[in-house]
Amino acid sequence: MKETRTLRWGGARIGAGAPAIVVSLTGPGPAEAADQARSAVAAGADVLELRLDLLDGVARALGEPTGADGSGGSGGSGEAGTAEACRAALEACLAVAGAGAPLLLTCRTRAEGGRVALPDGDYEALLLSLLEGVAGTGGTAAVAAAVAAIDVEVERGCLAAVAAAAHGLGIDVVGSFHDVVATPPDARMEAVLSAMASHGADLAKIAVMPADGADVVRLLGVGARAQARLSIPVAAISMGALGAVSRVAPVFGSALTFAVASGPASAPGQLPIEEVRRVLALLAP
Numbered sequence: 001m002k003e004t005r006t007l008r009w010g011g012a013r014i015g016a017g018a019p020a021i022v023v024s025l026t027g028p029g030p031a032e033a034a035d036q037a038r039s040a041v042a043a044g045a046d047v048l049e050l051r052l053d054l055l056d057g058v059a060r061a062l063g064e065p066t067g068a069d070g071s072g073g074s075g076g077s078g079e080a081g082t083a084e085a086c087r088a089a090l091e092a093c094l095a096v097a098g099a100g101a102p103l104l105l106t107c108r109t110r111a112e113g114g115r116v117a118l119p120d121g122d123y124e125a126l127l128l129s130l131l132e133g134v135a136g137t138g139g140t141a142a143v144a145a146a147v148a149a150i151d152v153e154v155e156r157g158c159l160a161a162v163a164a165a166a167h168g169l170g171i172d173v174v175g176s177f178h179d180v181v182a183t184p185p186d187a188r189m190e191a192v193l194s195a196m197a198s199h200g201a202d203l204a205k206i207a208v209m210p211a212d213g214a215d216v217v218r219l220l221g222v223g224a225r226a227q228a229r230l231s232i233p234v235a236a237i238s239m240g241a242l243g244a245v246s247r248v249a250p251v252f253g254s255a256l257t258f259a260v261a262s263g264p265a266s267a268p269g270q271l272p273i274e275e276v277r278r279v280l281a282l283l284a285p
């Protein structure tokens, strides 16, 4: 019988039993993220995802417009932008570190539905310096203790390198793949999840957009089969209103589900955390 590893993120067990409920902190500043973190924990979030790309300080440092009129992208790619983005990210980490739930750090690129358009080399450099900052002299003990995992987009080509660095610091890696337009063929989704496992991810996560109910069924099937086949936990999400059922369907074995607390949703189809908790309890196998 294949054994699936379970992960321990702070007080949360990931991959054992019901999906852990993750709430994304969207900022746009550290103070707003801290408020969102407090409400999310009060509402029962198991994990907080800090969406670095949605923080104005990070996006601005990476050259993205942040003003209402599209102005404000003062930074840019390259070392200076990376260092400034890292500084802004660590400031936000510090603001949310005491909220009482483990942190998953995510910088979602525009290619996968996020805010920042980063060349692959800059994406890798940002994640590596972020890890150094969390654990090194730029960080604090509170931040180091709170950061449980980092999200790495498998398509950016740096999963193995970032996983090696993260594991050296005791930080888990969530392999990540998004298709915000369609639900790819089953074989493609299966290959993506397997690639995450073979490149060092501790959890394999896929989020795709359905065109109809049949796409939702395919995603759920791929997720359930991957969970049976791989030795790491799997999270499989079908986005949008059509896919919302995938967020409250514990029987398929998804290790994580993303819900909304006080802030805005970080992806289409996320449901209010209170309802997610209620339905998960009702449908627990």
Ligand SMILES: O=C1C[C@@](O)(C(=O)O)C[C@@H](O)[C@@H]1O
Residues within 6 Å of the ligand: 024, 049, 051, 106, 108, 151, 176, 178, 205, 207, 237, 239, 258, 266, 267, 268, 270
């Ligand atoms: O990967 C995911 C899942 C997600 O895209 C969702 O559909 O809930 C939300 C993102 O913030 C997160 O990084």
